[in-house]
Amino acid sequence: MAVSQTNFAWATLLEIDPARRDRRLHDRLAGALRAAIRDGRLAEGAALPPSRALAEELGCSRWAVTQAYGQLVAEGYLAARVGSATRVAWAPRAEPPPRARRFRTPPPVRYDLAPGLPDVRAFPRRRWAEAVRAVIGSAVRYDLGLPDPAGHEVLRTTLAQYLGRSRGADTDATSVSVCAGITDGLARICRALGAEGITDVAVEDPGWPRLRDAATAAGLRVHPVPVDDDGLRVDLLARGPARAVVVGAAHQFPTGVVLSPDRRAGLVRWAREVDGYVIEDDYDAEFRYDHRPVAVMQGMAPDRVFLLGSVSKTLSPALGLGWLVAPGAMAAAVRTANRVAAAPPVLDQLALATFIDRGWYDAHLRAARRRFRARRELLVRTLGSQLPQGRIAGSAAGLHVLLRLPDGADTRAVVRSAAAAGLRLADLDSYRVRRSARPALVLGYGNISDAEIPLAVALLRDAVRPTVRASSPR
Structure with missing residues (x-):
């Protein structure tokens, strides 16, 4: 027909x-x-x-x-x-696959003490909407055309100024690239390093696994370097083939330590000696509660230090906005290393520039610091009363604490037991390349309300107690 x-x-x-x-x-x-x-x-x-x-x-x-x-x-x-x-009026019968029927549905999460998220309930919706409206009303014709892979010049200029006054960075718009976040920025840097003949990169152990994955995906060989109470073991770098290292200097994840002054200087010396680079992940730098955060290492050696940052922990990971600052000699290589990588949407970039330029970002950070300082103090007090056998480690900063458990405690069993009760936890060993005999949990307090903390810690206490008793000598 x-x-x-x-x-x-x-x-x-x-x-x-x-x-x-x-x-x-x-x-x-x-x-x-x-x-x-x-x-x-x-x-x-x-x-x-x-x-x-x-x-x-x-x-x-x-x-x-x-x-x-x-x-x-x-x-x-x-x-x-x-x-x-x-x-x-009819539908085909939906049969679950045989393999799926053998697995039980995981229990719902009642309380979230895992790291990774900020307080998304406090996202500044009204002011962000105002920034978006302002951008849509003022964007000119070429703003709506093909985006610059390095990011819009307005945001790159704003970020250079912001990083200079707030973090002590030594940069300008030509060295700044806009990316989708820390992982995306690191992948671009690693591709550029590979193009320059650098094939090995050192990473912190323990550390964020996605950073290791990004370096590996870019074709570099990854070498874990231990972290102690002063940060990355810089003395061990000279023993390996790496000519680049990824380091969290302001607040290392997940241990929470701050890189000591001697090791900051040692890293810069090492980079110059091996003709290499330091990749500084400025993680949690905005949230320091005992005193002002130290400036970035990039300001000490802008010719040897890359700087990575994002708004994922300050505003929301849903925005997908970050930045990288490259040494002048590497800026062009970073921008051409992956020609198919796209910058975040231009209107979002311009909205962030407006949000910063109008002072709203600084105001949001001030309010967030007060809120997270109080929440961290509440969590530490509650842990002290409910789990006196545990010990808090790391600096008073960021959105997580490290809880060291008594020797012999089974952290895997604790995580499983807590999950069955609806409490999400993270085992420190899940961030290690090699497991450790020192049991510890990484507790995030960004994605939980103050009122939920006592209830969550009570579930944590109940999950820890059986493993501590089982490991105690008779």
């Missing part, structure tokens, strides 16, 4: 073979509808077009459509009611 081209969706959905002249038109139409229902292309409850409209769009008589509809109503595939659309 001839099919009208006025409705491509229905022409595609209903596979009516025009060559089948041995069957009547309404039988062929009923067969096509039946097949579409059976294989799920027409879902249960979906409304079919009125018979007159479908006949016009398929280029056939209305009688053929009403006959097809009537046949499928009689078979139970369709349901027709006076004054209402004809709807699909």
